[in-house]
Amino acid sequence: MKIFEVRDIEYSYLGKIEALRGISLEIESAEKVAIIGANGCGKSTFLKILNGLIFPDRGEVKAFGEILSQELMNGEFNSIFRSKVALLFQNPDVQLFSPSVWDEIAFGPLQLELPKEEVIKRVEDILILLRIGHLRERSPHELSIGEKRKVAIASILTINPDVLLLDEPTAGLDPRSTRELISLLLEANDAGKTIITATHDLHTIPEIADRCYIFSEEKKIITEGRTDDILSDRNLLERCNLIHQHKHRHDENWHKHPHGH
Amino acid sequence: MKPVDSFRTLPAWLKTEGIGTFQTTSFETRKSSFIKKTLSDITGFLRDTLFTSVWVREKGFLQGMDPRSKLLGVLFLIITVSIMRTINPLLYLYILSVILAIASRIKIVFFVKRVWFFIPFFAGVIAIPSLFLVPGKPIFSFLVLTITREGITTATIFVLRVATSVSFLILLILTTKWDHILKALRVFYVPSLFILILSMTYRYIYLLIYTMEDMHISLLSRTIKRHTLQEGQRWIAGRIGFIFYKSRRLSGEVYDAMISRGFRGEVSILDTFRMKGVDYLWLSLSLGVFIMEIAS
Amino acid sequence: MHIPDGYLGPQTYGAFYAIMIPIWYWASRKVKETLKSKQVPLLALGAAFSFVIMMFNVPAPGGSTGHAVGGAFIAIILGPWHALMSLTVALVIQSLLFGDGGITAIAANCFNMALVMPFTAYFIYWLIRGSADILSRRGLVAAFMAGYISLNIAALFTAIEFGIQPFIARGPNGEPLYCPYPLSITIPVMGFEHLAFFGWIEGGITALVLSSIAKIEPALIVKEVKLNKLWVFIGILILLTPLGLIAQGTSWGEWSGEELKRILGFIPEGLKNLENLWNTLLSGYNIPGWEGPLFQSLGYILSAIMGVVMVSGVIFMIGKLLSFWEEN
Numbered sequence: 001m002k003i004f005e006v007r008d009i010e011y012s013y014l015g016k017i018e019a020l021r022g023i024s025l026e027i028e029s030a031e032k033v034a035i036i037g038a039n040g041c042g043k044s045t046f047l048k049i050l051n052g053l054i055f056p057d058r059g060e061v062k063a064f065g066e067i068l069s070q071e072l073m074n075g076e077f078n079s080i081f082r083s084k085v086a087l088l089f090q091n092p093d094v095q096l097f098s099p100s101v102w103d104e105i106a107f108g109p110l111q112l113e114l115p116k117e118e119v120i121k122r123v124e125d126i127l128i129l130l131r132i133g134h135l136r137e138r139s140p141h142e143l144s145i146g147e148k149r150k151v152a153i154a155s156i157l158t159i160n161p162d163v164l165l166l167d168e169p170t171a172g173l174d175p176r177s178t179r180e181l182i183s184l185l186l187e188a189n190d191a192g193k194t195i196i197t198a199t200h201d202l203h204t205i206p207e208i209a210d211r212c213y214i215f216s217e218e219k220k221i222i223t224e225g226r227t228d229d230i231l232s233d234r235n236l237l238e239r240c241n242l243i244h245q246h247k248h249r250h251d252e253n254w255h256k257h258p259h260g261h
Numbered sequence: 262m263k264p265v266d267s268f269r270t271l272p273a274w275l276k277t278e279g280i281g282t283f284q285t286t287s288f289e290t291r292k293s294s295f296i297k298k299t300l301s302d303i304t305g306f307l308r309d310t311l312f313t314s315v316w317v318r319e320k321g322f323l324q325g326m327d328p329r330s331k332l333l334g335v336l337f338l339i340i341t342v343s344i345m346r347t348i349n350p351l352l353y354l355y356i357l358s359v360i361l362a363i364a365s366r367i368k369i370v371f372f373v374k375r376v377w378f379f380i381p382f383f384a385g386v387i388a389i390p391s392l393f394l395v396p397g398k399p400i401f402s403f404l405v406l407t408i409t410r411e412g413i414t415t416a417t418i419f420v421l422r423v424a425t426s427v428s429f430l431i432l433l434i435l436t437t438k439w440d441h442i443l444k445a446l447r448v449f450y451v452p453s454l455f456i457l458i459l460s461m462t463y464r465y466i467y468l469l470i471y472t473m474e475d476m477h478i479s480l481l482s483r484t485i486k487r488h489t490l491q492e493g494q495r496w497i498a499g500r501i502g503f504i505f506y507k508s509r510r511l512s513g514e515v516y517d518a519m520i521s522r523g524f525r526g527e528v529s530i531l532d533t534f535r536m537k538g539v540d541y542l543w544l545s546l547s548l549g550v551f552i553m554e555i556a557s
Numbered sequence: 558m559h560i561p562d563g564y565l566g567p568q569t570y571g572a573f574y575a576i577m578i579p580i581w582y583w584a585s586r587k588v589k590e591t592l593k594s595k596q597v598p599l600l601a602l603g604a605a606f607s608f609v610i611m612m613f614n615v616p617a618p619g620g621s622t623g624h625a626v627g628g629a630f631i632a633i634i635l636g637p638w639h640a641l642m643s644l645t646v647a648l649v650i651q652s653l654l655f656g657d658g659g660i661t662a663i664a665a666n667c668f669n670m671a672l673v674m675p676f677t678a679y680f681i682y683w684l685i686r687g688s689a690d691i692l693s694r695r696g697l698v699a700a701f702m703a704g705y706i707s708l709n710i711a712a713l714f715t716a717i718e719f720g721i722q723p724f725i726a727r728g729p730n731g732e733p734l735y736c737p738y739p740l741s742i743t744i745p746v747m748g749f750e751h752l753a754f755f756g757w758i759e760g761g762i763t764a765l766v767l768s769s770i771a772k773i774e775p776a777l778i779v780k781e782v783k784l785n786k787l788w789v790f791i792g793i794l795i796l797l798t799p800l801g802l803i804a805q806g807t808s809w810g811e812w813s814g815e816e817l818k819r820i821l822g823f824i825p826e827g828l829k830n831l832e833n834l835w836n837t838l839l840s841g842y843n844i845p846g847w848e849g850p851l852f853q854s855l856g857y858i859l860s861a862i863m864g865v866v867m868v869s870g871v872i873f874m875i876g877k878l879l880s881f882w883e884e885n
């Protein structure tokens with residue numbers, strides 16, 4: 001089943017700052033897809049459009065067969081869509097607005113009007129899963145950046161969405177937490193969840209994506225394909241500013257070689 | 262497609278050594294004192310809230326209570342304090358607040374200091390002239406100034422009243438997690454949406470304060486020449502404008518994040534508050550004091 | 558200007574709750590109408606903004622520094638109703654979570670800093686600016702005056718609230734129970750501080766902040782509340798209500814209304830009649846302990862509520878009448 005069908009969308013902020021110019025793609029259920037590209041190429045904007053938070057100026061986005069629009073989102077469709085699709089924001093400060101970690105993680109399921117016991121069970125399970133039980137009483141402003149990221153991830157997992165839109169999910173996480181998050185996402189994917197990740201972290205892409213799209217600095221899709229093929233095309237990656245020539249000093253000589261992050 | 266940039270090299274001026282030598286006074290200008298003052302205010306604010314939050318974790322009398330009955334009781338007591346007309350009952354209530362602090366394992370020196378040195382200091386200063394200014398029976402004369410009995414009573418009642426009410430408010434703040442104080446407002450039928458707004462405000466105050474701190478630190482680190490008064494004020498105004506933009510943009514994004522998780526303008530607040538024996542004890546105590554005062 | 562607990566007697570702080578509760582209700586309705594659920598983060602961040610700007614030390618002549626309350630430019634940027642709600646939230650948090658300003662005095666503090674200040678600032682700003690450009694000399698003078706005057710009016714109200722305490726409540730031997738100084742002391746002291754020092758800071762910062770914002774986004778500062786004569790009239794009426802209520806309150810204290818009448822110059826006749834009505838109603842019942850301070854306050858608060866309901870009713874009727882005219 002097709003989850004998203006995006007046809008030739010354009011978007012600009014305040015009618016001035018162009019963020020997307022002519023993006024088309026399709027995403028199937030239970031896929032793992034990555035969106036990669038340099039800073040400012042429109043990844044975050046694109047995920048917000050997929051999440052039905054902003055709407056394209058031109059072109060259309062279909063989710064579960066319906067064309068996303070403000071009117072659609074004002075109606076019945078909204079609550080079903082919100083329980084099926086969740087977005088992890090790039091800036092965790094935006095996403096953590098509740099008084100305590102516990103309240104934050106409970107916010108989503110409470111909005112879905114789940115029974116109280118179910119809410120409590122989900123929150124407790126996720127606290128253990130992400131090893132953040134010790135933070136439960138803390139306020140978001142007292143957390144480190146990595147801790148904030150984990151709480152934000154926990155806060156969308158408790159919704160139990162079918163589609164996870166993740167904006168830089170591993171940024172700020174230590175190596176162990178990164179590994180654990182990836183295996184968690186893989187397990188979720190095996191269980192049938194669709195995972196769409198925006199990232200510049202080339203190391204994690206082979207694991208969290210079977211397919212990837214590269215956005216260019218012109219805010220268009222340069223190319224798409226299987227992750228392995230794309231990541232082995234050094235020329236392409238260099239053109240998109242995802243890897244660069246790196247200046248090193250060996251003995252007394254400067255030399256250059258390509259370097260990815 | 263854009264060609265890949267070749268290596269960027271540093272502009273020449275960035276490679277030269279900085280101008281100027283250290284002089285002990287050149288950085289310490291009086292005119293930049295507003296920056297340092299704000300910075301030390303912020304540090305003080307953050308330190309205070311840190312010290313304040315220490316006592317919540319103690320297992321004392323007030324900490325073990327349901328925040329709802331605690332808030333209600335404190336309110337009864339503060340209202341009682343506000344209607345008392347003589348010194349003795351005020352004194353008893355002040356002593357009660359100290360006993361409560363001890364029972365709640367709050368370091369008594371800290372508590373008394375916090376109440377007397379910080380908040381009603383101002384009240385004390387205000388009260389002193391009233392010793393001389395309130396007309397009445399003279400007790401003590403010093404040169405042209407005469408202290409009257411009424412003056413003493415007035416000053417004592419005033420200072421004691423302020424100190425006692427502040428003590429109860431401080432007890433509430435010291436022994437209750439901030440979000441529990443806000444959730445407890447439900448007993449007064451404060452709408453849950455308003456409670457959500459209050460708790461979001463508290464949370465984002467910190468974000469904005471950290472931003473403010475960073476701005477001041479970076480200005481201080483770049484301050485070489487003296488700021489004129491105008492430059493200083495213009496800088497402040499510009500920063501206030503910046504914080505305004507930051508908060509407006511944040512509010513838009515926070516709204517998106519709330520919508521994304523299913524927010525539709527209504528919230529349900531989940532709390533695990535439960536009334537126990539101490540709560541009924543406390544409520545009858547505070548209500549009893551209140552009724553006794555009315556009856557007398 | 559944050560009044561702590563213990564400075565104001567129950568008659569005064571009770572009256573302010575009676576005044577503010579309907580106003581808060583009205584304001585939240587007003588704010589909800591415009592944008593619905595989007596208001597939640599907008600209000601929260603507006604309140605957080607109001608909170609932190611009070612922490613800026615503004616350099617002043619002679620190497621000293623002062624704080625700006627910010628009520629003026631918040632009102633001009635966000636509109637007065639929005640400012641009322643944001644500042645209320647900020648003040649509630651200051652009192653309840655930081656102990657800055659008393660619990661019993663929340664309504665009085667909100668009255669001074671979240672109602673009087675933003676509304677006067679807003680009206681003064683648009684009255685002076687008229688249709689001039691925001692960055693024109695006239696626009697900047699308007700911003701300065703809005704900050705300067707609104708802060709001083711807020712300070713005047715605070716001084717009045719302090720200064721009437723000795724008249725309202727006295728102990729058994731005639732000594733004052735709450736703030737001990739009469740109007741003849743509080744008004745000059747508060748007035749001097751604010752006219753000579755804090756007002757200049759408030760005015761200067763208001764003008765500078767508005768011009769820094771206007772340079773980036775001039776469209777932001779628009780007149781959202783129509784400023785016709787009616788609004789000015791209602792504004793003045795709202796501002797006078799508490800004066801009348803406070804003045805009326807004295808007769809429950811030991812001091813006669815005449816005494817205060819000389820000081821304030823007037824007592825609104827209608828409210829005085831209301832007071833008589835109340836007294837006659839109650840004199841029939843010989844409630845034991847009625848002389849106690851609580852019952853005095855209760856009586857006072859009840860008549861204050863009645864007063865507010867009546868004033869709101871009049872305002873409501875005028876509003877209805879006016880919209881009726883406009884439609885026809």
Ligand SMILES: Nc1ncnc2c1ncn2[C@@H]1O[C@H](COP(=O)(O)OP(=O)(O)OP(=O)(O)O)[C@@H](O)[C@H]1O
Pocket residue numbers: 013014017018019037038039040041042043044045046090
């Ligand atoms: N709220 C906004 N208002 C105005 N312009 C914006 C806003 N958000 C993003 N933009 C602009 O839109 C473009 C795309 O931004 P976006 O955040 O989608 O990029 P991104 O690919 O996520 O970048 P990054 O890798 O840095 O996260 C950028 O040029 C950015 O400056």
Ligand SMILES: [Mg+2]
Pocket residue numbers: 043044045090167
């Ligand atoms: Mg991004």
